[in-house]
Amino acid sequence: MVIRLCHAHTDAPRNDDTAHQKFVSVAEAYDALIDPTTRKIYDKYGHEGLEQHKQGGGGHHHHHDPFDLFNRFFGGGGGGGPFGHGGGQRHGPPMEVRIQVPLRDFYTGRSTQFTVTKQAVCGTCEGSGSSDGAVDTCKTCGGRGVVVQKHMLAPGIFQQMQRPCDACGGKGTTIRHPCATCRGARVVREPETFDLHIEPGMPAGIRLTYENEADESPDWVAGDLVVNVVEQEPRLAGEGAPDPTHRADGSFFRRRGDDLFWREVLSLREAWMGDWTRNVTHLDGHVVPLGRKRGMVVQPGAVEVVQGEGMPVWRPGGEDEGEKRFGALLVEYVVVLPDKMEKGMEKEFWETWEKWRRKKGVDLLKDSGRPAPVKGRHDEL
Numbered sequence: 001m002v003i004r005l006c007h008a009h010t011d012a013p014r015n016d017d018t019a020h021q022k023f024v025s026v027a028e029a030y031d032a033l034i035d036p037t038t039r040k041i042y043d044k045y046g047h048e049g050l051e052q053h054k055q056g057g058g059g060h061h062h063h064h065d066p067f068d069l070f071n072r073f074f075g076g077g078g079g080g081g082p083f084g085h086g087g088g089q090r091h092g093p094p095m096e097v098r099i100q101v102p103l104r105d106f107y108t109g110r111s112t113q114f115t116v117t118k119q120a121v122c123g124t125c126e127g128s129g130s131s132d133g134a135v136d137t138c139k140t141c142g143g144r145g146v147v148v149q150k151h152m153l154a155p156g157i158f159q160q161m162q163r164p165c166d167a168c169g170g171k172g173t174t175i176r177h178p179c180a181t182c183r184g185a186r187v188v189r190e191p192e193t194f195d196l197h198i199e200p201g202m203p204a205g206i207r208l209t210y211e212n213e214a215d216e217s218p219d220w221v222a223g224d225l226v227v228n229v230v231e232q233e234p235r236l237a238g239e240g241a242p243d244p245t246h247r248a249d250g251s252f253f254r255r256r257g258d259d260l261f262w263r264e265v266l267s268l269r270e271a272w273m274g275d276w277t278r279n280v281t282h283l284d285g286h287v288v289p290l291g292r293k294r295g296m297v298v299q300p301g302a303v304e305v306v307q308g309e310g311m312p313v314w315r316p317g318g319e320d321e322g323e324k325r326f327g328a329l330l331v332e333y334v335v336v337l338p339d340k341m342e343k344g345m346e347k348e349f350w351e352t353w354e355k356w357r358r359k360k361g362v363d364l365l366k367d368s369g370r371p372a373p374v375k376g377r378h379d380e381l
């Protein structure tokens, strides 16, 4: 990184050669260099050309704070490091973890824990990095962490370079006897366990913020740990299967917002003739009875809405304020026809159909408006 302190092009009296003026020039140079147009002007015509360009209406009229400029180049300093919030204390980077939770836990709510391996301030040396507590100021950079090199390229033209100090690695301090635990790094990686409270009805994909629980460092205030709570893919029996006591039907529910979806299979007889019952075991183990009396038809693909049997409606942080509300359970009926029938049964069915199609058949063809097939009639109940 090169900053040119360029006074050679100005005709201004030399007594302006104060530190402040130098900084302003640096800021100006920076302004000029980040804009391709002004950069060209600055390179060709210097400060004066730039002034003219500005008066002509182009360019930016604000100057960057020269100290802000240095911070941007080198980090640290008077506040606002790489992850700083400008002016305040330096903050470490945020962390995000993803936690998979079964749908059942979103339904019932659950208090659990999770463990994250993160960077922590070394407890042995309390973040000093030194086994005896002695930390020396770096002799090379005088504790600044950076060294400045300045060359005069031509009379009045300086090239100034600032780079991290090699001797201390930019820390500004040196340690003679490094801590045995962290080997002078001042930080260690270690697991930390956190409580996780899943509230009933909490939306999947929610991001929970654990303030200042991200990676720690003696150099910064830890950033936030963000926990992304997602719904676990349903697992059936076998590998990673849910607890057998929870076998129930939990794996087959699907959630959308406050509603739950369920697919129920009916035989041809059940769908058509009625007289059937089902007990659906809900996510918390309670039973939702489904069924039809004799004579009640369920069409394939029909959806029954059972109010109050969906997900609990989430109240963020709220416990028992008033009555609990629930979304709906939507039951889709799938009808399966038999592939095979016993011979006798097939014969009886056939005869029944034949008898009734002649008497009371519905002519599907007539209603469809399509031309009649060449052979015979096609009608069905």
Ligand SMILES: [Zn+2]
Binding pocket: 122, 123, 124, 125, 126, 127, 128, 129, 130, 179, 180, 181, 182, 183, 184, 185, 186, 187
């Ligand atoms: Zn240590």
Ligand SMILES: [Zn+2]
Binding pocket: 138, 139, 140, 141, 142, 143, 144, 145, 146, 165, 166, 167, 168, 169, 170, 171, 172, 173
């Ligand atoms: Zn140093």
